[in-house]
Amino acid sequence: KQEVTQIPAALSVPEGENLVLNCSFTDSAIYNLQWFRQDPGKGLTSLLLIQSSQREQTSGRLNASLDKSSGRSTLYIAASQPGDSATYLCAVADADKLIFGTGTRLQVFP
Amino acid sequence: DAGVIQSPRHEVTEMGQEVTLRCKLISGHNSLFWYRQTMMRGLELLIYFNNNVPIDDSGMPEDRFSAKMPNASFSTLKIQPSEPRDSAVYFCASTYFGRVEDTQYFGPGTRLTVL
Numbered sequence: 587k588q589e590v591t592q593i594p595a596a597l598s599v600p601e602g603e604n605l606v607l608n609c610s611f612t613d614s615a616i617y618n619l620q621w622f623r624q625d626p627g628k629g630l631t632s633l634l635l636i637q638s639s640q641r642e643q644t645s646g647r648l649n650a651s652l653d654k655s656s657g658r659s660t661l662y663i664a665a666s667q668p669g670d671s672a673t674y675l676c677a678v679a680d681a682d683k684l685i686f687g688t689g690t691r692l693q694v695f696p
Numbered sequence: 697d698a699g700v701i702q703s704p705r706h707e708v709t710e711m712g713q714e715v716t717l718r719c720k721l722i723s724g725h726n727s728l729f730w731y732r733q734t735m736m737r738g739l740e741l742l743i744y745f746n747n748n749v750p751i752d753d754s755g756m757p758e759d760r761f762s763a764k765m766p767n768a769s770f771s772t773l774k775i776q777p778s779e780p781r782d783s784a785v786y787f788c789a790s791t792y793f794g795r796v797e798d799t800q801y802f803g804p805g806t807r808l809t810v811l
Binding site: 630684 | 700741793801803
């Protein structure tokens with residue numbers, strides 16, 4: 587059974603720092619890996635999707651990497667801003683559903 | 697497109713009452729997922745449909761929960777009778793079935809409180 591773990595569970599950093607969020611999964615047979623953002627009281631918004639054949643994806647200040655062999659993904663956020671404060675969830679896809687991690691709650695303070 | 701639409705946004709009910717949550721998929725999507733989110737258990741998949749057919753309902757907690765897709769664009773999740781432990785935020789999400797390059801699009805959620 588696929589299990590997805592995220593560390594740290596919470597992170598508080600000053601504005602401007604570069605930071606890394608970690609995601610690990612137990613079964614490397616995945617179709618893709620996705621990173622989502624969730625603001626308080628809101629639904630999830632997709633940030634990046636990495637296909638199983640890819641190693642990384644970039645969108646603006648966000649960069650996500652995927653290492654299937656080791657069962658790991660990282661989300662790198664450059665030059666963090668207070669507006670980045672949210673919960674970040676990773677999810678791995680099997681044939682037709684997503685298995686989510688428990689999330690990292692990020693706070694960026696001015 | 698308006699995105700995935702859920703109603704109601706908030707629901708407060710008393711134990712034993714029937715609760716119906718509603719979800720409208722994004723136009724053209726053919727796969728629908730119901731999730732439940734709590735602080736203790738995180739985001740849990742309850743059930744999902746492809747082309748209106750329920751594929752996997754192993755996440756449905758018990759027989760008190762049922763879900764339907766009466767047509768290609770609409771789904772309901774019913775809890776009868778409701779219990780305090782059902783209090784959570786319920787999300788639905790939609791996507792294109794079979795296209796692994798596509799992500800899921802989430803609705804804003806329904807916050808359910810059972811007293």
